[in-house]
Amino acid sequence: MKRAVKQQPQPVPPEELELLDAYWRAANYLSVGQIYLLDNPLLREPLTPEHIKPRLLGHWGTSPGLNFIYVHMNRLIRLYDLNAIFITGPGHGGPALIANAYLEGTYSEIYPNVSQDEEGLKRLFKQFSFPGGVPSHVAPETPGSIHEGGELGYSLLHAYGAAFDNPDLLVCCVVGDGEAETGSCATSWHSNKFLNPVRDGAVLPILHLNGYKISGPTVLGRIGSEELIKLFEGYGYRPYVVEGHDPQIMHPQMATTLENVIREIQSIQADARSRGFSKRPHWPMIILRTPKGWTGPKVVDGQQVEGTFRSHQVPLAELHRKPEHLRLLENWLRSYKPEELFDKKGRIRPEIAALAPQGERRMSANPHANGGTLLRDLRMPDFRDYAVDVEKPGVQQAESTRVLGCFLRDVMKKNLESRNFRIMCPDETASNRLQAVFEVTDRMTTEPILPTDDHLSPEGRVMEVLSEHMCQGWLEGYLLTGRHGLFASYEAFIHIVDSMFNQHAKWLKVTRELPWRRPIASLNYLLTSHVWRQDHNGFTHQDPGFIDVVVNKKAEIVRVYLPPDANTLLCVMDHCLRSRNYVNVVIAGKHPELQWLSMNDAIKHCTAGVSIWEWASNDQGGQPDVVMACAGDVPTLETLAAVDWLRKHIPDIKIRVVNVVDLMTLQPPSLHPHGLSDKEYDSIFTTDCPIIFAFHGYPWLIHRLTYRRTNQRLHVRGYKEEGTITTPFDMCVLNELDRFHLAMDVLDRVPRLQAHAHLRQMLRDKLLEHKAYIREYGDDLPEVKNWSWPW
Known part of the structure; x- marks a missing residue:
């Protein structure tokens, strides 16, 4: 163990170290078994190709390090009665977290068919990365998880988010060294500036450096410990370093370091909660260096595997064609001494199982990792x-x-x-x-x-x-x-x-x-x-x-x-x-x-999601010439201004104004639960009238949402990637979402209005006038800027 100032490890009783190692070996055994085994889960007989999965999927390289951290966290949870959850940053640490949830008994409680016996072990192994089973990464199916394996770079952010306003919670967050190269992770380290020790919980970041990504070295994995200490001190942390490969040395180092770190966190919190907040503390964090694929095959086909990128995923492949690889796998699995870990029925031995915390103190059963169980309704004003x-x-x-x-x-x-x-x-x-x-x-x-x-x-x-x-x-x-x-x-x-x-x-x-x-x-x-x-x-x-x-x-x-x-x-x-x-x-x-709806009308409109605005329409009692639809505040303004212009210049035109507040109502109910039925949709938008739709976003989305509807006489105006520093109305003109273009669309698409060439010319002239005006005065035309609905 290293830090800016070295500390000597405090002694941990040998019998406790033996149990820690046994628990770790059990977790490693279960992790390997999930990747490889279809049958023979306890090696009651020599391995044969029939015992091996036909497709080997999963990631071994990070699992032994995660198991190492997990078992040592369990020791501290029991020692200090900690309320803790575990966040797994390395994307494909699934085998490790499933293994620990199983050892703690949580997995079998949630999934009773994966029982704690030989048959349950067989199911545990078979289901992993298997059709109808569970993913290879930490996923929602994994008890104790709030961080999905695909979310590379966000683990520390999730950890701090979990700790805010949770004063009794400790979040152990393992950050992988591949993950640490992402931009989101790089900025995440500054989250410590937003953690108040008086009212918030604590985050213990553990930067797990095993040196490699899929096929190349990691940036932080090649930086020396002294430089890393300075880096994280610069971030505002108090870093501890634990490094090595010999379990007999690493177990006491990790146990002592974690104990020191927990005491330091509790001291920070106790001081702040008794004296009040005074200044930002330097929270502890751990830099853990272990070999990639630790305890796995050291050499395969003459090439080093443990401690290299070759252990990242599946260190031994082609087991059905290469008997020597099958023997290496069997030796690897037997190196964990499963006969010492499981009894004859396939259950973890009680003295090993006793190392896990009990009840909700288990990290895989902590209610904070199933937040809906703690959720309470907001108190809401009217x-x-x-x-x-x-x-x-x-x-x-x-x-x-x-x-x-x-x-x-x-x-x-x-x-x-x-x-x-x-x-x-x-x-x-x-x-x-x-x-x-x-x-x-x-x-x-x-x-x-x-x-x-x-x-x-x-x-x-x-x-x-x-x-x-x-x-x-x-x-x-x-x-x-x-x-x-x-x-x-x-x-x-x-x-x-x-x-x-x-x-x-x-x-x-x-x-x-x-x-x-x-x-x-x-x-x-x-x-x-x-x-x-x-x-x-x-x-x-x-x-x-x-x-x-x-x-x-x-x-x-x-x-x-x-x-x-x-x-x-x-x-x-x-x-x-x-x-x-x-x-x-x-x-x-x-x-x-401009404001359009009273509160009572707004409630009705939002409840429906889409509705005809009767006060702006004049097609009551008959079929409209055109449906003017809009979604978004500016499209609504421009639509209504276009309606006003059309009704002034074409007094006999019949226009229906439809506003959409819930975009998903445009889809059929078979595609979205908010979707209008075909009957409702047709009653609002008609089956054959032209629809001019002014939309807040990219026009194609409206076509995509409505492609199954009867009325396809739909013309959508929206953003078409035209913009610059200009006036508010000119933004609409550049994208042809403005009232004048919308009015021209009506002239073009309503057959009986196509002869109104003089009106179309008037609209084009308005656009030219607008362009000249903003170039001279730097502001929109007064008739545009000051427009309101005529009453």
Whole structure:
């Protein structure tokens, strides 16, 4: 064991070290068995090809190190009665975590057919990476997991998210050295600046360096211990180093180091909780160096395997064709001495099993790793109390997200005592007009606070850091351990977490099929500063494509809402904060904009998801000439302005205005539970009238959602990758989403209006006038800027 100042290991009784090693050997044996064995789980007879799986899938290289950490954590849990969970960063550590859940008995409790006997061992081995079985990585099916194996780079973020507001929880987070090369992991180390030892739990990062990725060395694996210590001291940690390959030396080193680390964590917390927060502590962390594929085959076919990249996945292959490899596998499995670990019935020997904690102290059975069991409803204010008083649609203005900010302020206020709600935002809370929340809480920091700072406090519950990865990862960890939250972001940059969203949605999809996984609070996104009002920041900030990523996921998981004004936004957000097991994406503007619906009308509209706006339509009692549909606040504005223009210039035109607030209603119910039936859809959109659809995002998505519908006379206007620094209305013109282009679409697609050449010329002239005006004055035409619905 090394650290900036070396410490001598404290003695651990030899009999305890023997049990630790036996438990470790048992976990390693189970890990190898899962990768290779189809039968003969206890080697009651010599291995034959019939005992081996036809396809060898899985990863061995990281498993022995994970098993080593796990067994030593179990010792400390029993010694100090710790409330701890285990997060596995190395992507394919599945064999190890399944093995430990099985040894602790949790696996058999959840999956009774995988019993703790020889037959259960056989099932445990066969199911791994096998059709109808379980994945090769740590997955939702794995008891004790809140971090999926595909989420490379996010383990530390999930760990800190789990620790926030969990003062008694210790999160042991193993960070793999391949994972440590990712950008999201690199910034994750700064999470220690956001952990308050008074009210939060603790995270113990263990950087596990085994030196290799799939086929090459890792960056941190080649850095010497002295340099690594300086690196992590620079991050604000107090690093300890444990390294070696001889178990007789490594066990006492790890035991002593972990004990010192736990004492240090408890000392930090006790001091802060007795004296109050004073300054950011230097939390301990461990750098563990072990050989890759530790205890596995050392040499295969004349090439070194243990301690090299060759042990990453399956060290021995082609067992059906190479008898010498089969013998090596048998020798490898027998090196763990299974006859000393399991009794005649195939059960782990009681003196070894006793090393595991009991009940909910088992990391595989800790309720924080099944957060829905701890989830409590938010205390919610009545969203109707924050309503904008809309006497007439389209006359008065309000900033929708500023109105929402007052609602969120009181959501925060009502849940301050329970400490189960946080807002994550990449340095944009005030920019997104949500600053009302600062009336009841602050931005969180444990760094020094200057007199010039605004709303900063170690007690703050708004997590601001200019990293979408950190915000997303923290929130996921927070939700997965049974709390609630909101992620507010600029729309264009939410793409940074596309992969993180993807993995969380996959997690939710699988957990819906696992009865023992209780539902968790939904992952709620508020995307504002959106594409149509990024005229001041330019092309780089203009991208509505996150919606497209979201709707690729399973229909039972995703929801997309496009509230056109403040009252619909309040209604939608109240629903989202109460929901479970969804990913809700809400897109709303932050700038002053016309308000359309009273609160009562907003509730009706949001409940339906899509509706005809009677006050803006004039087709009552007959068939419309055209359906003008819209989804999104700016598309709604431009649609209604186009309707106004058309009705003034073509008095006998019959227009039906349809607004879509729940995007998924456009799909048939066979594809999404919110989908309108064909009968409902046809009654709203008709079966044969032309539909001009103004959409917030990329136009093709609407075609994709409606391709099964009867009426295919659909023309969609939306963002088509045109943008720059310009005026708000010119953003619409550049993408032909503006009122003049929408009106021309009606002239072009309604047969009886195609003769109105003079009106079309008038619209083209307006576009030319607009272009000349903004070039001269730098602002939009007054008739555009000051337009409101005519009453």
